Amino acid sequence: MSLGNSFGLCFFHSLLKSQLQTKTLKSSLLIFRQLLQSNLKPSDITFSLLIKASASSSFASNSLKSKIEANQMHTHLFKSSIIQLVYVKTGLLNLYVNLGCIENARFLFEEMPDRDVVAWNALISGYSKNCYDIFAFNLFIEMVREGFRPEAATLVGLVPSCGRLELAFQGKSIHGFGVKAGLDKDSKVKNALTSMYAKCGDLEGAEILFEEMVEKTVVSWNTMIGAYGQNGLFDEAMVLFNKMRAQDLEANSVTLMSLLSANADPETLHCFAIKVGFVNNASVIASLVCVYAKCGDSESAELLHKSLSQENLVSLTAIVSSYAEKGNMDKVVPCFTRSQMLDMELDEVAMVSILHGVKNPANIAIGLAFHGYGIKTGLFIHCLVANGLISMYSRFNDIDAVFSLFSEMQEKPLISWNSIISSCVQAGRTGDAMELFCQMRMYGHVPDAITIATMLSGCSQLGYLQFGKKLHGFILRNNLEMEDFIGTALTDMYVKCGTIELAERIFKSIQEPCLATWNTMITGYGIGGFENKAFNHYTELQKRGLKPDKITFLGVLAACIHGGNVDKGRRYFQMMVEEFAISPGLQHCASMVALLSRCGYFGEALLFIRNMESEPDSAVWGALLNGCCIHQEVKLGEYLAKKLYLLDHRNGGLYVLMSNLYASKGMWDDVARVRQIMKDTGGDGCSGTSLIELTS
DNA sequence: GTAGGGTTAG
Structure with missing residues (x-):
């Protein structure tokens, strides 16, 4: 009988070993169940193989069901006391790590009486794989303190955490530690270090390590291709790919995915994938789906996603996110329903993508439902x-919800502070934003850069020049990149605070201003009464090869209004529509109406309104009413006031304009x-304030 | 060891 048992076990063991290659959790368990049905008694080797086969199959099976199955294995092991063996326990720990059950993994580790180096390695890399980067670090320190000698595998597990946290200094220390311990010869350690340098933005460090490698494996090439891609050097990534192929090395699926994330042309790579037979690779398809989705081609993305034999969350999230970007909840919700039908467990990234799509006030109910779903699932x-929820409620101007969500957060990383500060700024509550900014520092x-740009925009709103200058000092002291966001926000702050010379100084210091920065200057000149400078900047930005957008034209039109340049305004408007194919928005139309009516062309202004494609809003009619005030057109003004009242009776500006109009004609009773x-309706309870701080 | 989905901003 005992001979039969060992023979039978050998048979099942070899079956399990073959599963290790095919990586399917389901069939491994099936084999195990058949083994039990044959009345065989599993040994430590059986469990070890079963766990290994399951752990290596975690990609598609990261579901609740797999977690339950892992728990079942755990129970079996517990009952048979095989769990006492360190290597079995470490195997189980690894399985939990791969399923993302980091708490269970930690629990197993803690109750190990005689941990060996492998167990330490398993938990360190487990923390790292699940992005518990700080935990990985602390465990490494603990390991060294307890007198264990780290191995190559320890470093391989730990180094990615340095990369993710962009801890260049710590990464270099570990590199040094590896050199001293003689572990840096290991090719896996070298690859991990190369990737770490790249993620920390030290491309030179990555290149040195890559060049040093005598035997470059496909993984080494992939790492360096990825390194170039991550640092925006797309051409270099492509050159390296060709070099790699020239050395007769076969590209694998990761090579393709690295190139895809390096902005390579998706269609070319899609063809390449078909040619070399990667179209059945779920990860490659998922990457292609992501690229198509990112280009905004949601339909191609969805078509490709459906070709997957087993849909996965990453690719579905990419699609959701591309629809969400456009606020298209009619497409997002069915994707969600589909994920539920397929029994997919959503994760935090998927959830955030969905929330991102809830923009339209008509979708508040959907947003609330997803908030509920988030509570129920614990996400x-x-x-x-x-x-994601904070930003959503902020889009709906529900600042109370924003504050209550924020106060309930247990952990508040910088990004959450940024979210709430920007919510306050957008809601016009700059005072609150400033207070939060101080709290954040405490x-x-x-x-x-994002915090500073947001705070600067708050200063612009209130004309807080002194605080804005302090932020400018902070930027200089901390060597924050002055291009794009910060440069624009700073220029805008100086513009809005009425210090155009300071804005000009910042603008000139930016080597390659982007369109938004040019727009800020043009708008600044426009509203500040320097219309010729605005027009010159418009010409100049085109000379630099930039294409004006709708904001540029708002700025130019503002300049025309200020200078009363009707002809120029008409020309710019026509140019915008005909030459740049920008369809005029309500603000553009309001600007044109303001321009025409200010110069007394009421007939043309009315005709313009009649020919508008979209329904004129209160800003358009308000602009016309403002023109009436200037030209004392009481009759037309009264007609417009009625119209405005019907459109938006709480708009205080209407009463102010009418009062001014009557006053200009000396009609004091009407005033x-x-x-x-105004007093009765309480529509304009607060009076407007203009503020400017004197420069010192 | 290498890769893939998401958030904050003018």
């Missing part, structure tokens, strides 16, 4: 999801009447 615990966070209505 809202993730600060990513909480941030919590020990160092503001990043009194309008002022009385």
